[in-house]
Amino acid sequence: xxxMTQSPSSLSASVGDRVTITCRAxxxxxxxxxxxxxxxxxxxxxLIYAASSLQSGVPSxxxxxxxxxxxxxxxxxxxxxDFATYYCQQSYSTxxxxxxxxxxxx
Amino acid sequence: xxxxxESGPTLVKPTQTLTLTCTFSGFSLSTSGVGVGWIRQxxxxxxxxxxxxxxxxxxxxxxxxxxxxxxxxDTSKNQVVLTMTNMDPVDTATYYCAHSAVDxxxxxxxxxxxxxxxxxxxxxxxx
Numbered sequence: 001x002x003x004m005t006q007s008p009s010s011l012s013a014s015v016g017d018r019v020t021i022t023c024r025a026x027x028x029x030x031x032x033x034x035x036x037x038x039x040x041x042x043x044x045x046x047l048i049y050a051a052s053s054l055q056s057g058v059p060s061x062x063x064x065x066x067x068x069x070x071x072x073x074x075x076x077x078x079x080x081x082d083f084a085t086y087y088c089q090q091s092y093s094t095x096x097x098x099x100x101x102x103x104x105x106x
Numbered sequence: 107x108x109x110x111x112e113s114g115p116t117l118v119k120p121t122q123t124l125t126l127t128c129t130f131s132g133f134s135l136s137t138s139g140v141g142v143g144w145i146r147q148x149x150x151x152x153x154x155x156x157x158x159x160x161x162x163x164x165x166x167x168x169x170x171x172x173x174x175x176x177x178x179x180d181t182s183k184n185q186v187v188l189t190m191t192n193m194d195p196v197d198t199a200t201y202y203c204a205h206s207a208v209d210x211x212x213x214x215x216x217x218x219x220x221x222x223x224x225x226x227x228x229x230x231x232x233x
Contacts, residue, residue, distance in 0.1 A: 001169050034219030036153075043202055043223035044145075044153060055221065087153055091217040094166045095143070095155040 002026050002090050004098035012106040019075040021101045023088035028068045032092035035064055035073045038100075039084045047086075048073065078103070108132035110142070110203050110224035117230050118193050124229060128186040128203030135161055135181050141206040142186040143220055144177065146199040154199075158206060159186055193231045200226040 003026040013019050023033065035048040046055045048064035051071055061076045075082055083105055088098040114126035126144070133140055143158035157177040158166045167175050176189045186203060204220035 032217060036219070038153075043204075043226055044220070045223075046219050046221045049219050049221075050216070089153075089155070089219055091219055094168065095158065095217075095219075097145075097153040097155055100152045 002029060002093050002096050004088055004090055004096050006086075006088060006098040006101050008101060009099065010102040010104065012104055013078050014106045015078055015080055017078045017106075019078050019082075019103060021073045021086055021088075021103075023066075023071040023073070023098050025069045025071075025090055025092075029090045029092035031067050032090055033064070033066065033071045034089045034091060035062075036087045036089065037082075037084045038087065044087065075103075108205050108222045110205060110222060112201060112203050112224045112227035114201075114227055114229065116228060117232065119233050120194055120231060122193050124188075124190045124193050124197070126188045126190075126201055126203075126227065126229075128188070128224060130184050130186070130203075130205070133205065135159075135179050135184070135186070137161055139207050139210050141208060142179070143204050143206050144186075144188045145202045145204060145220065145223075146197075147202070147226075148196070148199040151199075156190075156201075157188060160208060195231045198229065198231045200228050202226045 005024045007022045031051040033051040036044040038044040052064045063074045085100045085102045110130040141160040144156040159177045174191045203224045205222040207218045209216040
């Protein structure tokens with residue numbers, strides 16, 4: 001089974017900050033990596049697929065990079081609506097989510 | 107416009123079997139490359155992927171829960187059903203269904219994530 005880890009597990013940031021979240025797979029998953037945003041009481045929303053492709057309708061301040069085992073989600077300038085929990089997910093072998101990274105207000 | 111909606115019991119007893127139905131619109135599960143999956147989230151915890159079924163009846167299961175899960179589709183009704191046996195209080199969660207896809211033009215196939223989600227349904231396991 002492929003395991004996913006994320007770091008940090010939580011972070012505090014201010015509006016306008018550049019935020020980076022890291023996701024690591026236990027084995028190479030090529031670019032089979034997706035990122036989701038989830039707000040309290042809501043279903044997750046797909047942000048990035050294939051490691052770096054922006055889902056339609058997602059603001060361009062979100063970007064993804066990486067391949068193999070190490071991946072990054074970057075928010076270039078944090079907006080008030082971006083405070084949420086972010087999950088990575090591999091789709092290389094069945095599907096596995098990471099444990100999540102909570103982004104809250106500093 | 108793609109929409110999905112989960113339905114099923116809100117309360118089940120330990121050892122019982124849970125049956126959840128995902129009713130969708132805006133796409134067909136007979137179309138090449140289309141899939142519908144199930145994901146759950148215990149209160150305050152992370153997302154956990156459970157199962158997914160594709161247009162060609164290819165079924166994928168979480169390795170840790172495979173023995174307890176069955177996923178089926180009814181293309182004529184636009185529904186996907188997930189059954190989970192031997193329910194336990196730790197299975198208390200919000201259960202989501204979601205649309206997914208696979209790019210069969212690529213070699214190997216590229217399996218996309220879940221791009222449209224239902225609102226979720228809360229299931230509590232308690233005697």
